[in-house]
Structures are given as structure tokens and as C-alpha cells.
């Protein structure tokens with residue numbers, strides 16, 4: 001522990017927003033640490049998901065709040081499962097979320113130093129090579145109610161251990177034949193303290209160190225050393241590591257190289273309704289071809305949410321809103337959608353798009369004439385200005401805006417009813433023309449030229465306002481609406497719903513013909529949409545529904 005007084009400009013306590021910041025404030029005030037240095041330590045064995053986004057926001061924002069630093073560290077101590085594709089994806093995702101790391105580090109860069117630390121422990125009599133099989137080791141470990149039994153190899157001499165560990169490193173033994181264990185306490189009530197394995201043999205090629213090593217450090221040994229080497233002060237991790245904190249502290253204390261070792265603080269994992277937050281399970285969805293890659297717009301991965309059209313601001317806000325807690329809970333996915341809607345509502349322009357289009361012919365409107373109707377780009381933000389949409393004799397309206405036999409309180413178009421066509425005129429439906437199969441061919445309507453602009457000079461009121469797309473200039477677009485990728489089966493297990501992409505064609509006002517991949521819009525009265533980054537081309541515009549306009553979810 002440093003006893004030096006803190007220097008000018010060093011981190012000072014801030015108003016604590018959660019229990020982690022309370023711990024930090026205490027440590028800063030007591031001079032335990034003079035800076036806030038955190039890290040985000042993903043294992044590069046898959047794409048990041050919404051749970052990681054929470055950890056990223058916490059790690060980076062906590063450091064930022066105290067004027068500190070945060071590293072991006074690849075926790076690559078498991079050869080075989082890790083891949084550089086994932087490394088690139090992780091970097092893109094962290095940057096997209098809006099964060100910049102102080103350093104990018106690799107746990108595998110510290111393998112030499114970790115090996116030295118292990119040798120040090122052996123020399124202190126604090127680690128030994130064990131020949132028990134995995135099976136036997138499990139037996140010897142005891143249970144929560146019974147103490148463990150000491151391995152017959154536990155009392156090997158230091159020299160014997162040094163020799164065997166070196167030979168493990170030199171590749172003399174097969175996978176699983178021997179392990180190095182910390183010598184802690186086989187009777188500890190904490191199972192993680194019953195001589196945990198700290199090195200194992202694995203003759204696998206590592207993506208960074210190649211075939212240099214055939215022994216690899218285990219998480220409980222590697223993680224505290226990684227943190228300490230980087231000068232991390234607060235190592236934030238999820239709750240399942242709480243019971244590992246004694247071994248984290250034990251390793252740092254026994255290795256004893258660091259004057260001011262880091263402090264581990266645990267917080268609750270983020271779990272969302274209808275959502276898997278496990279890379280392994282998400283990888284299975286990709287490998288089984290159930291989704292269109294890791295960035296499928298239905299995936300809870302950062303890449304999927306990006307392609308779906310979620311914004312980094314919305315995700316960060318969501319992570320702040322749900323807060324940091326010490327107990328696990330399930331968050332309603334609708335809360336994330338609420339943040340997305342909230343962020344988009346003042347940012348994106350609206351466009352007229354109609355799904356399941358029905359044709360309207362205005363029998364008293366001049367043939368061949370079109371006029372331009374001004375409409376606001378964003379109802380909430382007048383500064384976003386106006387644009388013009390064409391209006392003419394033939395229009396399309398949305399299938400939901402007409403009922404041949406209206407239900408009660410239906411104020412949109414039906415035979416005999418007059419409604420406002422937004423910003424244009426009042427129209428009355430006079431006749432429904434059918435195809436031979438009984439489906440609707442077109443609606444014959446008349447308009448009132450006196451109602452231009454959408455108001456009647458005689459004060460006549462209409463109850464419904466609907467939007468439209470002019471037929472001769474309409475652009476046909478592909479629209480993909482999504483429902484939950486995962487749904488509960490009869491046992492309450494989350495299983496993929498093969499029918500969670502609903503693709504239709506729609507007619508849009510002409511400007512959408514120029515939409516670029518990644519551009520977002522509100523489809524007026526429908527929802528927020530983004531031009532899909534993978535499938536949108538010059539000739540075909542494909543839109544993902546980001547989120548619908550309405551929700552039943554209420555902010556607490």
C-alpha cells in the first residue's frame with residue numbers, strides 16, 4: 001500500500017453513482033490508489049454481446065469519470081478457441097460504442113512473466129506439480145460440506161517441483177498428465193481455495209505465441225497477474241467471480257511483486273428477457289446456420305445491434321439506466337428498445353412508406369397532374385425542416401388505413417368516410433373496386449380542392465389523418481420486420497423461432513430510392529428503419545425495422 005501523499009492532478013473522489021464508485025472513493029480518500037485504471041478483458045472466442053456492452057460502458061466510463069484510463073486486454077490464455085476474426089470484431093465494436101482504450105494488451109504477451117511467477121511460487125513452497133487425474137482431483141476436492149483431501153503429490157520437494165514444471169514446459173508430458181497447483185488449503189470452506197490448478201498442459205497452437213508454449217496459465221492465476229502488470233487499480237468483473245476474489249488476492253500477495261496490487265470488485269451480469277448472453281450459445285446459432293452470421297440483425301451482439309440500427313448512444317444510455325447492482329436480475333428487453341426509440345426520435349427524418357398497399361384513384365383529380373406537398377421531416381424538431389412529397393390522381397395508402405367494414409372507433413378510410421391525407425387534402429371513399437378473386441383492386445375516391453394543406457375553410461372536421469405515396473413516383477422497397485429470435489418453449493427454455501424475419505415489399509416516397517446503407521429513417525406512423533448494410537444496393541433498398549413506434553413498456 002502506498003503511503004505517499006497524492007500528487008496534484010491525481011484522481012479525486014467524485015459523487016458516487018453506485019457502490020463501485022463508493023469503493024473507489026474510499027480507496028482514493030485513504031490513499032490506497034491515486035488513479036483509476038480499469039480494463040475490459042474479453043476472451044477473443046466470439047463476438048461481443050449486450051452483456052459485454054454493459055461491462056465495456058462500466059469499465060470505460062468509470063475510468064473516464066475519474067480522469068483515469070482503461071485498457072482493452074485480450075484474455076487469450078485458451079489456445080484453440082481463439083481467433084483473430086474475433087479480435088478485429090471486438091475492436092470495431094468497442095470503438096463503435098464510443099470508447100478509446102489507453103493500451104491494447106494481450107495476456108499472452110505476459111506468458112514469460114507468468115511462468116516466472118509460477119516458478120517463484122514453487123520456490124516459496126506455494127505451488128506443486130500434481131499427477132492426479134482430473135477425475136481423482138475432483139474426488140479429492142471434497143464438497144461444500146466436507147473438506148478436501150490432500151493429494152499424495154502435495155509434499156514434493158521444491159527441487160522436484162521445479163524440475164517437473166520445467167519438464168512440463170519443455171513438452172515431456174501429454175495433455176492432462178500433470179498440472180501445477182497452488183498450495184493453499186484443502187480444507188477451506190471456499191472451494192476455489194482448495195489448491196486450484198494454475199497451469200495445465202495443452203499441446204495446442206496459440207494464435208499469438210504459436211508453438212512456443214505447451215503449458216497455459218489458468219484464469220485464477222493469470223488474471224490478477226495481468227491486472228497487476230498493467231497497473232490496473234480496479235478490476236471490475238461479474239458476480240460469479242466473487243468467490244474467486246480470495247484466490248485473486250492470494251496470488252498477488254504470494255507472488256508479492258507488486259507494491260500496490262489491484263482490487264477486484266464484482267457486479268451483477270446483465271441478463272435480458274428473450275436473450276442469450278453467452279458467446280458459446282450465440283456461436284452455435286451462427287454455426288448451425290440459424291442466423292445470418294454474428295451480425296444478424298436479430299442477434300444481441302454489438303455487431304447485430306449495429307446492423308439492426310441501434311445507436312451507440314442508445315446502448316450507452318441503456319447501460320446507465322439499468323445501473324450497477326450486486327444482485328442478478330432479468331431486464332426487460334423492451335427497456336433497451338425504449339432507449340433506442342428515445343434516442344432516434346429527435347435524430348432521424350421521417351418518410352412516407354406504405355405496407356400492404358391499397359391503390360386509391362381520385363376520380364375528380366386532373367389526369368397527368370402531380371403537385372408537391374410540404375411535410376415536416378421530424379415532428380419534434382422543427383429545425384430539421386421540411387421536404388416535399390408528390391401527390392397525384394393515383395396514390396397508395398397503407399393496408400391498415402382502410403377497412404371495408406369498419407370496426408368501432410375506426411377513424412381511417414372506409415366507404416363513405418372522409419379523412420385527411422396528411423398535408424394534402426380531404427378525401428372521401430366512394431366505391432371499392434374488386435378483382436375477380438374478391439380482393440381489393442382500388443378505391444375510388446373524390447377530393448375536396450378547397451381543403452388544400454389539410455384544413456377545411458368551412459371548419460369541417462375529420463377524425464382521421466393518414467399518409468400516402470404517389471403511385472407513379474413510388475419506389476418499391478424491401479422491408480424486414482423482426483420478432484424475437486428466441487422464444488420460450490413449453491419447458492421455459494429459450495429456443496430459436498425460425499419464423500422471426502418477416503419480409504415484405506412496400507411502396508415508399510421517391511427520396512428513399514437514394515437511401516445509403518446504414519441510413520436511418522422513421523417510416524411515418526410505423527417505426528424506425530435502417531437501410532441494411534449488407535443487402536442494400538443501388539437497385540434494391542432493403543430496410544430493417546429497428547424498433548416499432550409504440551411500446552407497452554413504461555419507464556419507472
Ligand code: ATP
Nearest residue numbers: 041042043051052054055237238269270277278279
Ligand atoms: P461468455 O459466457 O459470453 O463467453 P464471458 O464472461 O466468458 O462471457 P469474456 O470475454 O470473458 O466473456 O468477458 C469479458 C468481460 O465481459 C468480463 O469482464 C465479463 O465479466 C464481462 N461480461 C460478460 N458477460 C457479461 C454480462 N452478461 N453482463 C455483464 N458483463 C459481462
Ligand code: MG
Nearest residue numbers: 041042043075
Ligand atoms: Mg470468459
